Amino acid sequence: MSKSSAISPTQLFAMIILFEFGTALVLPIGLTSAQNSWLSILLAMPAGMIFYWLLMYLHRRYPALILSAYIRQIVGPYIGLPIGLMYGIYFMYISARNLREAGDLLITTSYDQTPIVIVHAAMIATVIYIVHKGVQVLFRLGEIYIIFIIALGLLSDMAVLLSGTIEIRDLLPIWGEGVGPTLRSAYPNIFLFPFAEVITFATVLPHLKQNQAAGKIGMLAILASSVMLSMTHAIEVSVIGKDMYSRSTFPLFTAITTVEVAEFVERLDALVILALIIGVFFKMTMYAYAATSIVADVFRIKEMKQMAYPIGSTIFLVSIMSAWSFPEHGAEGTKSFTTIQPIFLIYIPVLLFVVQLVRQKFSRPSS
Amino acid sequence: MFFNNSNRSRSTLDEHKGDTQAAQAPKQIAASLESNIAYIVQMLGDSPDIVIRRFEIGADKRQVAAIYTDGITDKQTVSQFILQSLMSDDSFDPAPGQSLLDYVLARTLAISEICAKSDWDGILLALLSGDTIIFIEGCTDALCGDTKGGEQRAVTEPSTQVVVRGPKEAFTESIGTNVALVRRKIKSPNIRLEAYKIGSITQTNVAIMYLEGKADPSCVKTIRDRIHRLSVETLEGSEHLEELLSDQRKTAFPTIMNTERPDMVTRNLLDGRITIFIDGTPFTLIAPFTFFKGLISAEDYYQRPESAFAVQALRYAALIIALFGPSIYIAAITFHQEMIPTPLLLSLASQRESVPFPAFLEAFLMEVTFEVIREAGIRMPRAIGQAVSIVGALVLGQAAVEAGIISSAMVIVVALTGISSFANPSYNLATTIRIIRFTMMVAAAIFGFYGIAIFSIFLIGHMCGLQSLGIPYMSIRYPYVPEEERYTLYGLRLGAGGTHAQGQAAPQSSEAPGKTTDGSDP
Structure with missing residues (x-):
């Protein structure tokens, strides 16, 4: 209790769920598999768990160190330092992407008169404030908001069910074109986004109160979040149909606009926007926090708090300048899936794992 | 009483006296009765409520003075147990080697709490706290008898x-x-x-x-x-x-x-x-x-858990209305008209047709008016209180709507918000919520629901960073008390x-x- 930066297992659980939801709840993550996207999510889940186990393995070897610090331990300072720094930059970039996605949804839905700079500024100011407050505040916030998100989800699901717009037939045929497309959308797309993104948690694991519970709690959180994600996407497809699902920018938003219950409850878009704002907030804050702690670690800055402002400002600028329009932003995202994302989310972690194993094998006899 | 235990109490009278009095002020009392009395008179500025009663005791007619502060002492105790017992006993017979003071302390004074003091700080503090001080000629100690009392x-x-x-x-x-x-x-x-x-x-x-x-x-x-x-x-x-x-x-x-x-x-x-x-x-x-503790009222412990839980849920709802009520109205009217069901929107639109102000200004005006009425209601003499509520309800509510200055929907929103804020069992928390409500309204006026969402995250983030004696303010349950669990929303274990x-x-x-x-x- 007295240790101010201790994170409880409940908070970790809540935060992982919020993080996995993030933008994945709203964006069409299973593009190529359309009506089978819910299956793709479930298929990608085991790999997500294995990936989390890998992170936990590395964490157990270096329980007091964050990602960039144990990279240096594993591959040595000369290679480790630039890799760590690149992770920091990568996290900042993804944080900026998240911000852009939220900003664009807001602009397209209700704030067409508001400049995107203002919308982003409001969000980033809050992100900086929370990162400045520290990891404990962030996780405590997550613990409170998970209740809110789940209530929101239940409410929306209820409304969708009652409105009678669900067409289970839209989910058929299952594997109409064989297992191929479903698997292809699961690996690497859905695995990379959102599952492999849990790598950001490698920067907070040293703050955990009960280290031994982290593995189990994390697995549970990944299981819970993928089931909920899968359900949401199945509902999306069954409400708006596979064609609309693949074409629309924000399928959840399109789905919820069709809801009408008792001629009174209609246009629940605000709930979706709220869910998106909250999801994006936690996701991008988690990334911003990860970037901040890595930068502070790499440059040996004692007060991590000080870095919140420069990192936040950078994210803000990147979010606006990285793309001129949302389609361009989308294209950039698709490209990053085949180029930089696998490097940071698959190759480097697996490499680290292998090097760690090899090192352990060879260092054991000597020690 | 226990507050006399000076070993633990933190007396800073020294420092204070150092500022106001000359440095040569004596720390200990003198043997001479007259100089002691003179010193007290001088120190306390010849205050008229300091009563100095001089008398003689014993066979050798020793000069004695009892000093107390009028009003904060129990006069009956002073006269009955101090003055009477000292003056009535003429057969003073101290044992050889026993000082007169010790004898008085041990034999004469029929009072439960008494002690000998020789430092002026302690004596003055005791005197001003309602004790009676007895000076005896030739003694370098004074007796402080507990006679605290007076009107309460x-x-x-x-x-x-x-x-x-x-x-x-x-x-x-x-x-x-x-x-x-x-x-x-x-x-x-x-x-x-x-x-x-x-x-x-x-x-x-x-x-x-x-x-x-x-x-x-x-x-x-x-x-x-x-x-x-x-x-x-x-x-x-x-x-x-x-x-x-x-x-x-x-x-x-x-x-x-x-x-x-x-x-x-x-x-x-x-x-x-x-x-x-x-x-x-x-x-x-x-x-x-902790914050969630603030929503538990004493009443909850005197009701069945089921009803206590229901009331508590109601209180949370009231808290949300008190905090977000006007902001949601502003956001919906200004930014998200499509969210309002069409029949309701039509009704609202027709009401707002004649209103010259933007929704934010309208809400702001009404909220401020409400706060003024509330404040006036507290400060006003009770007899006029009713008049204020009539003025508030009729003149400001109905008349303003009829005059077309504000819409009647706004009156409903403001009234609901105001009442909800009083459902909070913790008065100072409710005041805080009312202040934040205005900020929330500004956020809603600028950004609509986005503003409300972002400002809420900011606000709850701020609260998550607070601590009370090192305990996080937003702890969902602290300290963990099984009994209390049924009263907090998180772990609802009914019955x-x-x-x-x-x-x-x-x-x-x-x-x-x-x-x-x-x-x-x-």
Whole structure:
């Protein structure tokens, strides 16, 4: 209790769920598999768990160190330092992407008169404030908001069910074109986004109160979040149909606009926007926090708090300048899936794992 | 009384005197009676309420003076147990080697608490606290007899925290009475009471009370350290101390709770919290205080868990309305008209047709008006209170709508918000919520729902960063009390009563606490 930066297992659980939801709840993550996207999510889940186990393995070897610090331990300072720094930059970039996605949804839905700079500024100011407050505040916030998100989800699901717009037939045929497309959308797309993104948690694991519970709690959180994600996407497809699902920018938003219950409850878009704002907030804050702690670690800055402002400002600028329009932003995202994302989310972690194993094998006899 | 224990009390009279008096002021009393009296008269500026009664005792007609402060002493005690017993006894017979003072102390004075003092600081403080000081010619010690008394308010029904079912007594301004009220409810020997004096000028009695074995030792230590670190001249009431002891100053949220109900104090002591009594105010402080605790009322403990839970859920709803009510209305009307169901939107639009103001200004005007009426209602003499409510309800509400200055929907929103804010059992938390409501309205006026969402995250983030005695303010349950679990929203275990004795740390306290909280007055 007295240790101010201790994170409880409940908070970790809540935060992982919020993080996995993030933008994945709203964006069409299973593009190529359309009506089978819910299956793709479930298929990608085991790999997500294995990936989390890998992170936990590395964490157990270096329980007091964050990602960039144990990279240096594993591959040595000369290679480790630039890799760590690149992770920091990568996290900042993804944080900026998240911000852009939220900003664009807001602009397209209700704030067409508001400049995107203002919308982003409001969000980033809050992100900086929370990162400045520290990891404990962030996780405590997550613990409170998970209740809110789940209530929101239940409410929306209820409304969708009652409105009678669900067409289970839209989910058929299952594997109409064989297992191929479903698997292809699961690996690497859905695995990379959102599952492999849990790598950001490698920067907070040293703050955990009960280290031994982290593995189990994390697995549970990944299981819970993928089931909920899968359900949401199945509902999306069954409400708006596979064609609309693949074409629309924000399928959840399109789905919820069709809801009408008792001629009174209609246009629940605000709930979706709220869910998106909250999801994006936690996701991008988690990334911003990860970037901040890595930068502070790499440059040996004692007060991590000080870095919140420069990192936040950078994210803000990147979010606006990285793309001129949302389609361009989308294209950039698709490209990053085949180029930089696998490097940071698959190759480097697996490499680290292998090097760690090899090192352990060879260092054991000597020690 | 216990507040005389000067070994623990923190007397800063020295420093204060150093400022105001000349450096050559004597520290110890003199043997000469006249010079002592002259010194007191000079020190206290020849104050007319300092009564100096001179008389002679014993066979050798020794000069004696009894000095007390009129009004704060119990005159009957002074005359009966001090003056009478000293003056009636002429057969003074000190044993050889025994000083007259010791003899008087041991044999003559029929008063329960008396001590000999020789330092002027202690004597002056005792005199100004209501003790009677006896100087004897030739003695370099003075006797301080406890004769505190005078007019005090009786224990009455609580006026600010009323419950339907439960004890009907409230604290008074006297710290001794307040401590006794709690003592009467918890007869455990593990109750710890520590007395302090705070304020170099006011010398206010302050006492902290906690239940050993239940209270978090680190919290007790924190509060003790903070009290020791205080260096203030004055201490005015519990609000002042609350501010001084808070973990952080830069927040609108109260991180220490106050109550005027002894049963609330009892409940919280049993839950392991610490109570701070302050002389001169019926409001005692309770710490550590967490946000969710602020939504628990004393009433909850006197109702069935089911109804307590329902009422609590209602309170959360009221809190949300009080905080977001006008903001949601502003956001929906200004930014998200499509969210409002069409029939309702049409009705709202027709109402707003004649209103010349934007929704934000309209809401702002009405909210400010409401706050003014509320404030006036508190400050006004009771007889006029009714007139204010008539003016508020009829003139400002109905007339403003009919004149087309505001829409009637806005009146409903503002009225609902205002009433909801009073459903909060913690008055100072409700005040904070009202202040934040205005900021929330601004956020809604600029960004609509996005603004509300972002500002809420900011706000809750701020609250998550707060601490009360080192305990996070947003702890969902602290300290973990199985009994309390059924009253907090998070772990709703309905009907899980009867587990009261769990975790009883104090072996002998088991008979007392169980009874006191069930609404039966012991």
